[in-house]
Amino acid sequence: MKRLWPARADGSEKRGRGQSLVEFAVVLPIFALFLLGMLEMGLAFNHHMTLEYATREGSRTGSALADGGSTNCIAGVDAAQIDQQIIAAVQRVLKSPGSPILLASVTEIRLFRSDANGNQVGSQANVWGPAVGAGPDVDPGVGVDRLDFSQISVGWPACSRSSGPSPDSIGVRIRYGYSFQTPLGSIASLFSNAPATLITIDDKTVMALNPQS
Numbered sequence: 001m002k003r004l005w006p007a008r009a010d011g012s013e014k015r016g017r018g019q020s021l022v023e024f025a026v027v028l029p030i031f032a033l034f035l036l037g038m039l040e041m042g043l044a045f046n047h048h049m050t051l052e053y054a055t056r057e058g059s060r061t062g063s064a065l066a067d068g069g070s071t072n073c074i075a076g077v078d079a080a081q082i083d084q085q086i087i088a089a090v091q092r093v094l095k096s097p098g099s100p101i102l103l104a105s106v107t108e109i110r111l112f113r114s115d116a117n118g119n120q121v122g123s124q125a126n127v128w129g130p131a132v133g134a135g136p137d138v139d140p141g142v143g144v145d146r147l148d149f150s151q152i153s154v155g156w157p158a159c160s161r162s163s164g165p166s167p168d169s170i171g172v173r174i175r176y177g178y179s180f181q182t183p184l185g186s187i188a189s190l191f192s193n194a195p196a197t198l199i200t201i202d203d204k205t206v207m208a209l210n211p212q213s
Contacts, residue, residue, distance in 0.1 A: 056205045057092070062086045091148060102179075105178070107176065109173070
């Protein structure tokens with residue numbers, strides 16, 4: 001087949017092809033990083049949405065249970081395992097079908113008394129940490145509903161919560177160590193002294209306690 005235009009004697013056509021290959025080699029890694037970044041953000045957003053749903057379920061349970069009712073609180077003892085029920089509500093969401101959350105990566109679940117701005121009041125908080133398969137049994141009679149979290153500290157006993165005319169607000173906060181799901185983490189670690197494989201996702205929901213009869 002004859003060429004419509006003869007090749008130029010100075011070889012500029014070949015140089016043009018070589019320049020295109022160089023430009024493609026430069027742009028391709030940038031484009032790949034852009035795609036990986038978009039994919040990673042979508043995956044991280046999915047994790048965050050699950051955590052948000054879990055804190056909402058936990059705070060709704062805490063709001064409904066309040067202090068367990070005045071007749072159930074004796075000498076400051078938390079009746080009816082109030083906080084365990086809250087953690088169980090959180091856990092059900094985290095372990096629900098389709099959940100991307102790794103329970104061992106949940107570094108903390110905090111149940112706290114909240115002020116009007118959604119911040120913790122002083123040291124009034126109960127902190128739970130991961131204990132996969134080794135937490136308390138929320139239904140000892142059955143023995144199959146064991147929590148995957150155990151209590152680390154107590155600063156706000158359930159029986160001290162007020163659900164009167166000016167009710168307390170309960171906050172549920174989850175702190176989660178998100179691991180990169182794509183090679184983006186390995187690429188980022190090349191440009192830092194420490195491996196960039198984890199980022200912290202923090203979510204909380206606050207609700208007022210429901211009045212108890």
